[in-house]
Amino acid sequence: MTTPQETSRPILDVRNLSIAFGGLKAVTNFTLSLPEGELAGLIGPNGAGKTTVFNMLTGIYAPTEGEILFRGENLVGKPTHDYTIRGIARTFQNIRLFKNLSALDNIKIARHPRITYGLVPAFLRSRSVTETERQVEEECLVLLEKLNLLPFADTLATNLPYGIQRRLEIARALATSPKLLLLDEPAAGMNPQEVDTLADSITWIRKEFQVTILLIEHHMQLVMEICNRISVLNFGVTIAEGQSEDIKNDPKVIEAYLGKGGKVA
Amino acid sequence: MRETLQLLIYGVQLGVIYALIALGYTMVYxxxxLINxxxxxxxxIGAFVAYFAAELLGANFPLAIFLAMLIPACLSVAIERLAYRPLRDKPRLxxxxxxxxVSIFLENFPRMLPFIGPNYRPxxxxxxxxxxxxxxxxxxNSIQIVNIxxxxxxxxxxxxxxxxxxxxRAMRAVSFNKDAASLMGINVNRIIAVTFFLGAALAGAGGVLYSMTYPMIDVLMGIWLGTKAFIAAVLGGIGSVPGAMLGGLIMGICEVVATALYSELGYGSGFVILILILLFRPAGLLGKVKIEKV
Amino acid sequence: MDTLRKYLPILGLAAFYVLVMALRKAGVLTSYYVQILMFAMINCMVTLGLNLINGFTGQFSIGQAGFVAVGGYTSAAVTTLLLPSSVLVPALRPLVFLVSVFIGGIVAGIFGYLIGKPSLRLKGDYLAIVTLAFGEIIRSLIRLIPQVGGPRGFSGIPRYSNLLWIVLFFGGTIWVLRNYIYSSFGRACIACREDELAAGTMGVDTTKYKVMAFTIGSAIAGVAGGLLAHLLGYLHPDQFNYLKSIDFLVYLYAGGAGSMTGSIMGATLLTILPEMLRFLSGWRLVIYGIALVFLMLFRPQGIYGGKELPFLIPKIRRPEGYEGGQ
Structure with a gap:
């Protein structure tokens, strides 16, 4: 794996991103630069605008101002699926799996942009389609196996236990072959033991799949433990940015979370 | 000029009836x-209730229209209770x-009753x-004045x-968010029943007013009247009460004008207007576009 | 064994055709019954097309009869006005018929694309309203075209359709749709149904696949319309009013949206049932209405919702060690 220092250009360079809903400025001048292979955290109190940032980074909301440079290309104005095809994948705060489909089918849908056969062969189910489908099935099963999800391959997503659903959502995001993975509160609703496992999984995923990861998390211990770099958002404005040690002791951050005189983690 | 005004009178007279019926669609939706x-x-049914009230009981206009509002309203509440409420948490369709x-039943059951039957009645x-x-x-004329x-x-x-x-206020709360309304102590089932009651009462009144204007009634009269009123509701912005009123008026006036220009156009004209309006205002004239929360 | 399994549906369809023909020859089935069977298969095709739009892609079209009308009138115009049977040698007639049915499908598909493109960008029930309006506008337009009979109806259409043609098109529709649904395209459509926003973040161009499903579904309705025109020999704009569209909607949801088996069962059952209840005269519609309410109350997912007969699901061989408990 390349170390961050070796890459001259950041994989993601967000400049002055702002969005307003009606008169409400949800995010103002959000700026972030991620070197390739980074594992960064985006934290902040509830309603700070973190998920809104993710929604802009995946084309779901159109920013009113600013640029999203991903591998040198400005993606602002493109539809959501273009963000994915170019290598940005995400999970959702309140899991959005395809509930009535099996775990395997969930993964297969994420392979969609990588499948290239045409409409007419699909109608006739030509030999090449059958062959491609067999390969897709295999790739997806292998991916499920890597993430210890193989036993659930044929279970409907809605019937899976909560923790497994979270893992499946990460697997589905990975199936799009992303360069940048956005995780929206992956530890939400997990017990301490599960959070420990999750921390290991995230660092492992970053290495195994060679992805840059940006995660939103409320679980401060998790963020401090695994992220090399942290941005703190409050009321749509970045109030601090830096290494985890500096963030922990930044008075502005402490104030945002606990009011004056508090202490973080 | 005189003819324009005359057409406008006809249009408004028809339009207010469409508006009355459209309100029921929009409130329930x-x-x-649910597209009811x-x-x-x-x-x-409202038209037939008034017909029998007048023919059998010799009811005058206020009594006839009162019964024509009350009976469909009660019927509508019963339909909601029996046929829609059990499915509220099931797939929407x-x-x-x-x-x-229910609609097929309501059209065909009276047809089979000896005292109603399939024929037109004056x-x-x-x-x-x-x-x-x-x-x-x-x-x-006096009917137009009363209608309006x-x-x-x-x-x-x-x-x-x-x-x-x-x-x-409870109705507006329930339409905004059923769960939250229920947590605030609103009896959601009762409010939904009230909505059906009010919508059907207006529909019944609409039926009487329409029949006074075009005095031939039959069991299938509700189909096209209902369809046009539904279009009016969408045109104005479904879910919006003032939208249904505006939509009804526009539908009525356009239909009268188009028919006056060329009789074959009357029916299709409302739909063309609908599509044109939806192209520019997808949520209808007075409807609001909902923002999806992620 | 695998080859047998592969060809079983084709054999089944052939056996069905031979059986019906034999019973017809033996006098067990009258031509009236065979006619009902043909109507049932045509209704199945329209319902299957609608299922792709509503059941698999999660959209809500309620104007399917409009597309049947477009397909029917177009193909009838080809065989009646453009190349009437009187100018053709008999051997060419089936070919012209076949081509006309496909043209009907293509034209209906084009209409579907033109309607779907602007209205499917929007969420909610807009497609429903636009398709409803479209069906009624088409009907008004047909009335204005004297060449196809206008308000009097289009008569003198050669009766080219027969059981064989209809069985072939019926089987073909099922096969093609099955292949589509279990391809990458079909999965993209299903993703739109399940969660449009998540589908977008999985790289699915949701508008494209919604429009694609709508176009294909409309084209199938058009093909069915072509078959219907040449079965009846006569078309009238009022045959395609919105109550007809509602019929297809009922077949679909009574059978079970999102299941091809359901569509076939729903359309067949509800085409044949009212015919069998004819002795009840007007009461049959009363019963039909009540039956529909009860069916939905006790089986909201429809007769066969969420399930599929195995031959409608293509088998994919899994690598060793991954067989799992399928």
């Missing part, structure tokens, strides 16, 4: 997202299919007919109920 296919048939089933004169010539030369006055009065009453009473 606003509160439970049986709504048009309640219009027909199951309730739509039961609505179609609707009795509920008020004396009289023409008034306006200074501009256009003619306004009664419709406007009912719409004002509905607006008052929705915006100024406790029940109305």
């Amino acid at each position: 606003g509160i439970i997202n 296919f049986a709504h048009g048939d309640l219009v027909m 199951s309730a739509l299919i039961t609505a179609i089933g 609707f009795p004169m509920l008020i004396p007919f009289k023409n008034f010539t306006l200074p501009t030369g256009a003619v306004l 006055l009664v419709s406007v009065a009912l719409m004002v009453a509905l607006t008052y109920i929705v915006h100024r009473t406790k029940v109305g």
